[in-house]
Amino acid sequence: MxxxxxxxxxxxxxxxxxxxxEPDSDLVDELRSLISSLESHVSYYRQFRGQRPTAEFTARMQEALHEVRRVLVELELxxxxxxxxxxxxxxxxxLIPIKAPLENVLEAERLLETAQLAAQHVRETHAQYQAPSTLPPKQYLLHAQSLLETIEHSARLAFERCEDVVxxxxSGGVVGQDHSDRPGEVKNGSIESNALANPSEFPDAATFLHEDDNPFEIPSPEIAEAFEEPAIDPFVADIRSKASDLFAHQEWGLGYHFxxxxxxxxxxxxxxxxADELKIIALGREMIGSKYEPEGFKDSLEACAIIASEIAASEMSRDKARQVALYAAVIPTALFNVSESTNAFVIIDLLQTNSSCSAFFRIREVLEENRKSNFPLTFQSIAAAGDAKADRSYLEERRQRILEKIKAFQSSNFRFxxxxxxxxxxxxxxxxxxxxxxxxxxxxxxxxxxxxxxEFGDRxxxxxxxxxxxxxxxHxxxxxxxxxxxxVAFLSDLASMCQDFTDATRQADEFQATAGRKVLVRRVIDGxxxxxxxxxxxxxRTKTIRLSAAPINMLETFCQA
Incomplete structure (x- = not known):
C-alpha cells in the first residue's frame, strides 16, 4: 500500500x-503517468486478494497419502x-506454497477429490483382503491376487492425482511467509519513511522503466504443462507392432495365444x-464344413459382434484389416453352422456398410439366399449336388477313410x-x-x-x-x-466320421429323389x-494394404474346399 x-x-x-x-502539456503527461501507476496498483492488489491459503488443503492431501503408503508398505507393494x-x-x-491463485485451488480441489476416492478404495479393498475367507484355496489365491492388483492400481491413481495437485x-503461488506480491510494499522501514518524507524525490516510473516492463508482474501458471499427455509407452508400442506382424503374416493361432x-x-x-477375434479368424478356416464347435467358440463369436460394432466405422488401416479378416472368418459359420449363424450375420451386417468390406456384397447375397432356403448347406450336400458318379465317389472315399482309421488303430500299441x-x-x-x-x-x-x-456320440x-x-x-x-x-480321442473322431458318412449317404439319396434341392445347392455354390x-x-486390383490382403488366402482355401 x-x-x-x-x-x-x-x-x-x-x-x-x-x-x-498556466496550463502545461508536460504537467498533463505527468498526471497521466501517475494515474496509470495507480491503475496498475489496483490491478495487482486485486490479484493478491485472489490468493487462497493452502495449509488445510495440504493437510488433507498428506493424510490421504500417508494412509495409502501405509497400506502399500504393509502389503509389500x-x-x-x-x-x-x-x-x-x-x-x-x-514445497507447496502457503497461498495459491483461487482458480488453481478450485481445480486442485477437484483433483484431490479423485485422489481421496482412490485412497478410500484402497482402504476398502485392504479391508476385504484382511477379512477371513470361506473360498477354497485355489479360488482364494486368485481372489487375493485380484485384490492386490486393485490396491496397487488405486494407489497409483491417488499418487498421480496428488502429483497433479502439487x-x-x-504454479503462481506465494512461496513463503516473508514473500510479498503486493506492488510497492517494502519491508525495510527506513526506505519507507524516506519515501514518504520526500515524495517529490521519488522518481517517476516512466523515467527508468520501459513501458512494456512491469516489476510486479506474476507469471501466469503453466497449467497445461502439468497435464500433458504422456508419451506412448515403448513396451505398448512394441506389443502392437508384434501383434500387427503376426496378423499380417496370417499367424492367427500364434496371434491368439500372444x-x-x-x-x-x-x-x-x-x-x-x-484374442476373441483372432480365435474366430483362426477357426474360420479350420471349421469349414464342420458342424462341431470348439470350446469357447460361441462366447468368442458373441464378443466379436461387439468388436465389429466398435470398429465398423473406423478408417484406420489396422481396423480396416480387422474388418476384412473378421468378415471373411465368419462366412463359413454363416453358411454351415445354423445354430450360430445369427451372430455371424450380426457381424456381417455391421461390417457390410464399410468401404473395406463392400466387395463382399456378392457373397452376402449368397449367404442371405442360403439362409432363406431353410435347407442347411453341408459339405455332404455339396458333394451330392454333383452327378451320380461323383456322389458315389465321395461316399466311397468317406467309407475308405473310416476303414483306414480303424486298421491304423488296430496296429497301434499301448504302453500299459x-x-x-x-x-x-x-x-x-x-x-x-x-x-x-x-x-x-x-x-x-x-x-x-x-x-x-x-453309441459314441459324446464323451x-x-x-x-x-x-x-x-x-x-x-477286474x-x-x-x-x-x-x-x-x-476317447480316437472313438470321438471315429464317431464324427461315421456321422458324416451317414449324413452324406442320406443326402445323396434325398438328392436323387428331389432335383430341386440339387439345383438350389448348385446355384449357391456357383454364386x-x-x-x-x-x-x-x-x-x-485396388492394391489393398498388406494387412487387409491377409485373409485372401483363407477365402481361396475356402473356395477350393
Missing amino acids: NAWACDLEAISNLASSAKAG LADDLALLVERVFDAAA ALLR ARACEKIMPAADIAFS ALGQKVKKELFSSQGELNILMMAMQTARASAGAARFAA ARIMQSLERLAEIVG GQVIDGAARERL LVAGIDHFTAHCR
Missing part, C-alpha cells in the same frame, strides 16, 4: 503547484516405479487385436497292459470296432455307421463304455490317464465361387 500512498501524495502535490501556473512415484510426490508436497498449486498372454498383464485397449486289453476287447468278435469294420464292408454301411455314431457315453470294458478285462482296475484320453473371385480380384 506504500506505493499507492506515494502516488496519491505526488498527485496532490502536483495539483497544488499547478494551481498557481511399494517397489519399482511405484516406490519412485511415492517418493517424488512426498518430496514435492513439502504441480497446480506451485493376445491372450498380453491381456493378462495389460488393458485390452493397449493391444492391437483382441490294461490299455492294450481294452483295445483287444474292442476288436473281439463282439467288439464295437470289429462290428463297425464288418458293417462298413457291406451294403448296410450307413446303418452300421449311424449306430456307432449314436460321457465313451467314458461309460470304457469303464464297462475295463471292468470286464481289468476293477482303472485305465491310466494317457491311455484313456487316447481312446459363392463367383463372390469369392470378385472379392479377391477387387483386393488385388
